[in-house]
Amino acid sequence: xxxxxxxYVPKTGIERWVDARLPIVRLMHDSAVSYPVPRNLNYFWTFxxxxxxxxxxxxITGIVLVMHYTPHVDHAFQSVEHIMRDxxxxxxxxxAHANGASMFFIAVYIHIxxxxxxxxxxxxxxxxxxxxxxxxxxxxxxxxxxxxxPWGQMSFWGATVITNLFSAIPVVGESIVTWLWGGYxxxxxxxxxxxxxxxxxxxxxxxxxxxxxxALHHVGQNNPSGVEVKxxxxxxxxxxxxxxxxxxxxxxxxxxxxxxxxxxxxxxxGHADNYIPADPLKTPAHIVPEWYxxxxxxxxxxxxxxxxxxxxxxxxxxxxxxxxxxDTSKVKSGAYRPAFKIFFWVFALVCVLLGxxxxxxxxxxxxxxxxxxxxxxVGFGQIxxxxxxxxxxxxxxxxxxxEKPLQLPASIxxxxxxxxxxxxxxxxxxxxxx
Amino acid sequence: MTIVSRFLAAAIVAGSSVALAAxxxxxxxxxxxxxxxxxxxxxxxxxxxxxxxxxxxxxREVCAACHGLExxxxxxxxxxxxxxxxxxQVKMLAAEYKVMDGPNEQGEMFxxxxxxxxxxxxxxxxxxxxKAANNGAVPPDFSVIAKARSYERGFPTYVLDILTQYQQQGxxxxxxxxxGYEEPPAGVKVxxxxxxxxxxPGNKIAMANPLVAVFDxxxxxxxxxxxxxxxxxxxLQVAKDVTAFLMWAAxxxxxxxxxxxxxxxxxxxxxxxxxxxxxxxxxxRLDDMPAKAH
Amino acid sequence: xxxxxxxxxxxPGASDPNRRDFLLLAxxxxxxxxxxxxxxxxxxxxxxxxxxxxAGAPVEVDLAPIGEGKAITLKWRGKPIFVRHRTAEEIxxxxxxxxxxxxxxxxxxARVRPFDGKAQEQWIVVYGNCTHLGCVPIGFxxxxxxxxxxxxxxxxxxxxxxxxxxxxRNLDIPEFAFLSASKIRxx
Numbered sequence: 001x002x003x004x005x006x007x008y009v010p011k012t013g014i015e016r017w018v019d020a021r022l023p024i025v026r027l028m029h030d031s032a033v034s035y036p037v038p039r040n041l042n043y044f045w046t047f048x049x050x051x052x053x054x055x056x057x058x059x060i061t062g063i064v065l066v067m068h069y070t071p072h073v074d075h076a077f078q079s080v081e082h083i084m085r086d087x088x089x090x091x092x093x094x095x096a097h098a099n100g101a102s103m104f105f106i107a108v109y110i111h112i113x114x115x116x117x118x119x120x121x122x123x124x125x126x127x128x129x130x131x132x133x134x135x136x137x138x139x140x141x142x143x144x145x146x147x148x149x150p151w152g153q154m155s156f157w158g159a160t161v162i163t164n165l166f167s168a169i170p171v172v173g174e175s176i177v178t179w180l181w182g183g184y185x186x187x188x189x190x191x192x193x194x195x196x197x198x199x200x201x202x203x204x205x206x207x208x209x210x211x212x213x214x215a216l217h218h219v220g221q222n223n224p225s226g227v228e229v230k231x232x233x234x235x236x237x238x239x240x241x242x243x244x245x246x247x248x249x250x251x252x253x254x255x256x257x258x259x260x261x262x263x264x265x266x267x268x269x270g271h272a273d274n275y276i277p278a279d280p281l282k283t284p285a286h287i288v289p290e291w292y293x294x295x296x297x298x299x300x301x302x303x304x305x306x307x308x309x310x311x312x313x314x315x316x317x318x319x320x321x322x323x324x325x326x327d328t329s330k331v332k333s334g335a336y337r338p339a340f341k342i343f344f345w346v347f348a349l350v351c352v353l354l355g356x357x358x359x360x361x362x363x364x365x366x367x368x369x370x371x372x373x374x375x376x377x378v379g380f381g382q383i384x385x386x387x388x389x390x391x392x393x394x395x396x397x398x399x400x401x402x403e404k405p406l407q408l409p410a411s412i413x414x415x416x417x418x419x420x421x422x423x424x425x426x427x428x429x430x431x432x433x434x
Numbered sequence: 435m436t437i438v439s440r441f442l443a444a445a446i447v448a449g450s451s452v453a454l455a456a457x458x459x460x461x462x463x464x465x466x467x468x469x470x471x472x473x474x475x476x477x478x479x480x481x482x483x484x485x486x487x488x489x490x491x492x493x494r495e496v497c498a499a500c501h502g503l504e505x506x507x508x509x510x511x512x513x514x515x516x517x518x519x520x521x522x523q524v525k526m527l528a529a530e531y532k533v534m535d536g537p538n539e540q541g542e543m544f545x546x547x548x549x550x551x552x553x554x555x556x557x558x559x560x561x562x563x564x565k566a567a568n569n570g571a572v573p574p575d576f577s578v579i580a581k582a583r584s585y586e587r588g589f590p591t592y593v594l595d596i597l598t599q600y601q602q603q604g605x606x607x608x609x610x611x612x613x614g615y616e617e618p619p620a621g622v623k624v625x626x627x628x629x630x631x632x633x634x635p636g637n638k639i640a641m642a643n644p645l646v647a648v649f650d651x652x653x654x655x656x657x658x659x660x661x662x663x664x665x666x667x668x669x670l671q672v673a674k675d676v677t678a679f680l681m682w683a684a685x686x687x688x689x690x691x692x693x694x695x696x697x698x699x700x701x702x703x704x705x706x707x708x709x710x711x712x713x714x715x716x717x718x719r720l721d722d723m724p725a726k727a728h
Numbered sequence: 729x730x731x732x733x734x735x736x737x738x739x740p741g742a743s744d745p746n747r748r749d750f751l752l753l754a755x756x757x758x759x760x761x762x763x764x765x766x767x768x769x770x771x772x773x774x775x776x777x778x779x780x781x782x783a784g785a786p787v788e789v790d791l792a793p794i795g796e797g798k799a800i801t802l803k804w805r806g807k808p809i810f811v812r813h814r815t816a817e818e819i820x821x822x823x824x825x826x827x828x829x830x831x832x833x834x835x836x837x838a839r840v841r842p843f844d845g846k847a848q849e850q851w852i853v854v855y856g857n858c859t860h861l862g863c864v865p866i867g868f869x870x871x872x873x874x875x876x877x878x879x880x881x882x883x884x885x886x887x888x889x890x891x892x893x894x895x896x897r898n899l900d901i902p903e904f905a906f907l908s909a910s911k912i913r914x915x
Contacts, residue, residue, distance in 0.1 A: 081578065085687070085778070091687040091690075091691055093769070245712050256702045263698060265596065265601055272581060272582055272583060275581045550785070551782035705755070708755040709755055
């Protein structure tokens with residue numbers, strides 16, 4: 001794909017015959033074997049492969065769960081318990097699917113923050129980045145609908161609260177919510193359509209992932225130096241075996257974390273309340289979404305106006321799509337941007353704190369002076385929300401104009417030499433020149 | 435590698451900061467339950483079969499009149515990883531229960547003795563009947579109660595829980611609740627039909643102290659031979675036994691899960707080790723690279 | 729300068745690339761075992777689950793309400809089972825046909841079960857699925873007044889033996905035994 005020529009050479013007559021009609025082996029070879037990878041990628045670049053693994057894992061465990069699950073308000077909770085108790089390895093499928101969602105989001109957040117730090121959204125990778133934002137949105141919708149399916153208390157009340165967001169839309173809001181529900185409240189029709197869409201959306205994600213990878217292989221990967229490939233022989237290595245073995249190693253390490261939760265701590269990332277069957281007459285004392293939605297939930301709650309809160313929440317995600325044009329710096333990598341680096345970590349901290357604010361009761365005190373509450377969780381969330389938006393709308397545009405970046409390396413190969421003093425990125429022993 | 439480690443630290447905090455377990459009891463007004471020791475703690479923890487059998491006796495004689503166990507089948511009681519009653523015992527036990535079956539040829543539903551494949555019958559036919567019999571409060575089903583109850587751990591404890599494997603919020607809370615009945619402190623008025631409990635959120639619980647079925651007001655056992663295996667009969671012991679039984683009822687595949695997990699972990703470590711060596715060897719081919727012709 | 733193929737080659741002085749590579753083989757083998765370990769639960773989950781297996785436990789059937797010349801159909805493990813109380817004439821006609829040309833030769837006596845050392849010839853218990861493609865045959869009909877399968881026209885006699893039509897075998901007999909003269913246990 002892209003700029004480099006295909007190096008695939010069909011060996012047998014059959015391979016030549018197939019290649020002349022459907023060059024699928026050539027496609028695989030060019031994108032997973034000979035595809036040139038910048039040689040200085042660090043382990044943060046393995047998360048794309050890890051995400052692919054998680055998507056496949058979620059689809060497979062999901063298809064298996066559907067064989068035993070019943071999408072009906074009277075049977076959903078029971079059928080999940082049936083999976084946990086009676087189905088062969090049912091507990092494994094369900095815990096792998098439930099924890100898999102969290103692992104998927106951990107990986108995607110690392111992937112996104114890697115892109116933010118190294119400027120992977122900048123030209124010529126704007127579309128690649130926007131496709132990523134689309135995948136992220138689809139993931140959130142899929143995860144939300146999936147969480148409704150066990151029909152526990154958090155499922156029901158999460159669905160009620162989130163669908164009610166749309167009632168904030170002027171004039172047509174109430175009609176839209178009724179349409180989403182298929183009734184006058186979250187009920188069986190809602191569960192059925194969420195189930196249908198929860199099954200559909202992963203395949204939409206898969207489709208956009210194909211575009212995302214296509215765009216990636218067309219423009220080539222960014223790298224920690226942010227300098228584009230100039231000399232393929234010096235700056236890149238072939239995907240196989242170099243990236244393949246590195247990705248596999250990273251995947252197995254990631255699977256260890258995954259397995260730790262699935263086998264030894266399967267309910268840590270969930271809510272106890274979701275083991276209580278849904279009850280439309282009783283709301284749990286404290287409703288919180290799954291951890292991966294908390295920063296956005298924090299933004300939603302920070303805005304005192306209903307419509308304003310909803311708009312702020314959606315804007316906080318939509319803003320990411322405009323990032324390639326909001327960041328005015330000519331330098332891609334944060335490694336060569338001393339001021340950006342600081343703001344990046346502040347921003348990351350703000351996101352974590354937004355998540356914390358989203359998880360806490362609104363009236364909880366954050367700062368008390370002389371027995372008086374100076375700052376409660378709402379006020380705290382507001383400060384963080386303002387900073388979140390300021391980071392994209394004020395700091396990044398201005399930083400590019402005023403910041404003085406460090407001297408960029410002349411090439412990827414040079415950056416490797418500079419950073420390690422050796423001929424290759426990690427664990428080198430040989431001297432670079434003979 | 436400093437960026438890597440900082441990034442990872444941030445990711446770990448971001449990933450975990452959030453999973454504040456236990457909104458279930460966020461209402462406040464209940465003391466944090468004291469921590470108990472459990473045989474099922476940790477990656478190698480298993481259920482104590484004798485304890486599960488004792489706990490089942492407590493459930494059956496004390497709780498079952500009001501609290502169902504509708505997701506559990508009689509056969510589960512003889513399955514591996516559980517109380518391990520014999521199949522004969524389970525068959526006899528099931529036959530003591532009546533379940534609804536039918537319709538028969540006359541089109542009528544009829545009661546028959548339960549079989550091991552049946553699930554525990556519900557104590558009340560529906561929620562309304564349960565309400566009517568219990569002062570307006572529905573006694574919750576006990577099938578997954580040990581996973582459905584929790585309390586807030588607070589920062590940074592819940593992050594450390596990932597490593598220390600603490601996940602017994604439910605069992606600790608249930609045990610605490612059972613031994614938490616006491617006289618209300620001065621100035622606290624407890625309305626009719628409610629009872630003061632130190633660990634219940636809000637302190638006022640509709641359920642009367644259930645252990646009066648086992649211990650009289652003076653704390654003496656009603657029946658000194660309640661435990662035929664000679665286990666000392668104390669409130670804490672009875673509370674812990676029934677709690678352990680409820681934990682098993684909520685997670686009957688726990689032992690299978692942990693056993694599988696140990697094997698999986700072992701294999702992943704092996705695979706990671708091999709892949710690491712392979713990766714190092716493959717990448718070492720690049721040592722001489724820059725010296726090559728352009 | 730777009731050719732990267734030369735990077736795949738080993739550095740000079742590296743070992744012979746054709747040599748059997750222990751590390752690569754070991755990693756591949758460990759990976760294959762892991763993939764197999766992941767595949768097994770995915771396959772196994774489609775087998776009958778514990779509740780299905782438990783619900784398929786043996787059942788006891790009281791025969792007393794079934795009058796002579798009558799039959800009932802009961803459901804066990806999701807399949808129909810015919811229990812037919814034969815008359816003396818029916819038994820005689822079935823025994824007479826033991827010597828007829830049968831597609832799946834079997835004596836009538838081989839298709840009944842004993843109680844107390846005595847064959848209970850009046851009771852025929854068979855799975856109610858045609859051995860052709862699994863349809864449920866209609867009782868007391870067909871050319872032999874046994875069962876007739878409307879799907880593809882298989883005729884069975886009152887012993888459940890295939891007499892005419894595409895079915896290859898006699899109607900299958902489930903595992904069952906007499907607990908008393910009027911009670912059987914199936915399974």
